Amino acid sequence: MDLQEAWNLSVEQLNYCYNPYSKFSVGAALHSKDGTVYGGCNIENASYGGTVCAERTAFLKAVSEGTTDFSYIIIATETQEPAPPCAFCLQVMAEFCDEDFEIHLANRTGIIKSFRFDQLLPYPFSPKLLDAEKEKA
Ligand code: THU
Numbered sequence: 001m002d003l004q005e006a007w008n009l010s011v012e013q014l015n016y017c018y019n020p021y022s023k024f025s026v027g028a029a030l031h032s033k034d035g036t037v038y039g040g041c042n043i044e045n046a047s048y049g050g051t052v053c054a055e056r057t058a059f060l061k062a063v064s065e066g067t068t069d070f071s072y073i074i075i076a077t078e079t080q081e082p083a084p085p086c087a088f089c090l091q092v093m094a095e096f097c098d099e100d101f102e103i104h105l106a107n108r109t110g111i112i113k114s115f116r117f118d119q120l121l122p123y124p125f126s127p128k129l130l131d132a133e134k135e136k137a
Contacts, residue, residue, distance in 0.1 A: 001031065001035060001036075001037045003072075003074075003104075003111075005037075006029040006031050006037050006072075006074050007029070007074050007076070007104075007106055007110065007111055009027075009029040009037055009039050009074075010027045010028055010029035010039070010074040010075065010076035010106055011027060011076050011106070011108055012027070012039070013027030013028060013029065013039045013040060013041045013054065013076065014026075014027040014041070014076055014077075014078065014108075016039075016041040017041040017042050017043075017054070018041070018042070018043045018044055019042055019044050020044060021044050021046075021048065021051075022044065024042070024077075025041075025042070025077065025078050026041065026042045026053060026054035026055075026075065026076070026077055026083065027039070027040070027041050027054055027075075027076040027077075028040040028041070028054040028055045028057065028058040028073055028074065028075050028076070029058070029073065029074045029076075030055075030058035030059060030061075030062055030070060030072075030073045031070065031071050031072045031073070031074075032062060032067045032069060032070050032071070033069040033070065033071050034067070034069070036062075036067060038058045038059075038061045038062040038065075038067070039058060039061075040054045040055060040056070040057030040058030040059070040060075040061060041054050041057060042054045042057070043057060053085070053086060053088065053089050054075065055073060055075060055085050055089040055092070055093075056088065056089055056092050058073065059092050059093075059096065063096070068096055069096075070096060070097055070101060071101065071102065072101065072102035072103070072104060073085075073093075073101075073102075073103055073104070074104045074106050074111065075103065075104070075105055075106065076106040076107060076108070077105075077106075077107055078107065078108070079107060080107065082105030082106075082107070082112045082113040083105060084103070084105060084115075084120060085103065085120070087121075090117075090120055090121040090124070091121075091124070091125070093117055093121070094117075094121060094124035094125065094126050094127075095126075095127060097117050098117070099116060099117055099118035100116055100117070100118075101116070101117040102114060102115070102116060102117075103115045103116075103117060103120060
């Protein structure tokens with residue numbers, strides 16, 4: 001799937017958002033290195049903390065199907081201003097993605113802003129830190 005098709009998928013995901021509390025819609029399309037693209041939407045909960053963001057929905061779908069290598073994500077909202085991923089989602093990206101993982105912010109008109117992962121989270125708490133500690137033991 002190419003970038004244009006993945007953008008289409010991210011916008012299509014806006015139709016599936018379950019957001020009765022915030023009414024804020026987020027769609028995501030997560031492109032794996034093998035070319036498969038996983039969609040995601042935000043899924044809210046009456047216990048607000050149980051809400052899952054669109055980006056994490058896409059990651060959970062991919063990882064639960066055995067995919068852990070990713071090249072980019074497209075995040076679509078209905079807003080004119082591009083909406084960056086929240087810190088929880090960036091932390092999930094830190095688990096699976098390299099510094100050059102691309103984060104494309106989009107709306108229904110197209111991709112409006114693009115970043116490398118390390119621009120949005122330059123100094124992540126990364127799984128490598130845990131590895132270093134394990135080696136000492
Ligand atoms: N949301 C996402 O889906 N992704 C983000 O990175 C930030 C916020 C969702 C969660 C909630 O359903 C709504 O947007 C308002 O916070």
